[in-house]
Amino acid sequence: MSEILNKPEVAKIYIDARGPRFAASITTVVLAIALVTQNAWVLALQGMVFLIGAVRGPQFTPYGLIFKSLIKPRLMKEAPTEDVRPPKFAQAVGFLFALVGLIGAIAGSSAVFTVAVGFALAAAFLNAAFNFCLGCEMYLLGLRFATK
Numbered sequence: 001m002s003e004i005l006n007k008p009e010v011a012k013i014y015i016d017a018r019g020p021r022f023a024a025s026i027t028t029v030v031l032a033i034a035l036v037t038q039n040a041w042v043l044a045l046q047g048m049v050f051l052i053g054a055v056r057g058p059q060f061t062p063y064g065l066i067f068k069s070l071i072k073p074r075l076m077k078e079a080p081t082e083d084v085r086p087p088k089f090a091q092a093v094g095f096l097f098a099l100v101g102l103i104g105a106i107a108g109s110s111a112v113f114t115v116a117v118g119f120a121l122a123a124a125f126l127n128a129a130f131n132f133c134l135g136c137e138m139y140l141l142g143l144r145f146a147t148k
Contacts, residue, residue, distance in 0.1 A: 012083055012084075013057065013083070013084040014081040014082065014083060014084065015057070015058065015059050015081065015082060015084050015087065016059075016067075016068075016072060016079040016080070016081060017079070017080040017081060017082040018067070018071075018072075018075070018079065018080070019058065019059060019064055019067045019068070019072070020058050020082075020087045020090075020127065020133065021127055021128060021131055022063065022066075022067045022071055023053075023058060023061060023063035023064055023067065024124045024125075024127035024128040024133075025128040026063045026066075027046065027049070027063070027094070027120075027124040027128075028121065028124040028125050028128045030042060030045070030046045031043075031046060031117055031120055031121040031124055032121060034046065034101075034117050035114065035117045035118060035121060038105075038110060038113065038114075040101075040102055040105035040106070040113070043098055043101050043102055043105070043113075043117060044098075044102060046094075046098055046120075047095055047098030047099060047101075047102060049061050049062060049063065050091050050092070050094040050095035050098055051091075051095050052091075053087070053088065053091030053094075053095075054088055054089075054091040054092035054094075054095050057084050057087075057088055058084070058087045058088065058091055059084070061091075085139065086133065086135070086136035086137075086139040086140060087133065087135075087136060089135055089136070089138070089139035090123075090127075090133055090134070090135025090136050090138075090139065091135070092135075093123070093134075093135040093138065094120055094123070094124070094135065097116045097117070097119055097120035097123075098116070098117075098120060100112065100116040101113045101116035101117045101120070104116060123135060
């Protein structure tokens, strides 16, 4: 699918591919806390992180900045890089799930809150544990359909 991303007319920004996985690990913990405690404020804070990642890029989120300043300097291997567009899309999807969860909390529907947070948690866990970014794969699949 990398051939889909290789369009000469698009300026490319590359990020350390290990950063989003680190961020997904923190996101998994935060979303698990939100789910267990049914705390909308925790979800709102995570939603803000998702929004920053969707608008500016995951490298500008608090988790990305922690990775850049504390984790990356301690890693020995050469950094694998990836195009920032799929992770930005994944952050936007995460933001939408957080928004739906918050709307559910405001409306008094714990079921909507639980399902929305559960889906976001599952996606974050897939990335953290198995290095499988569901949102990134959705982005690439969408590009594939758009180019046909």
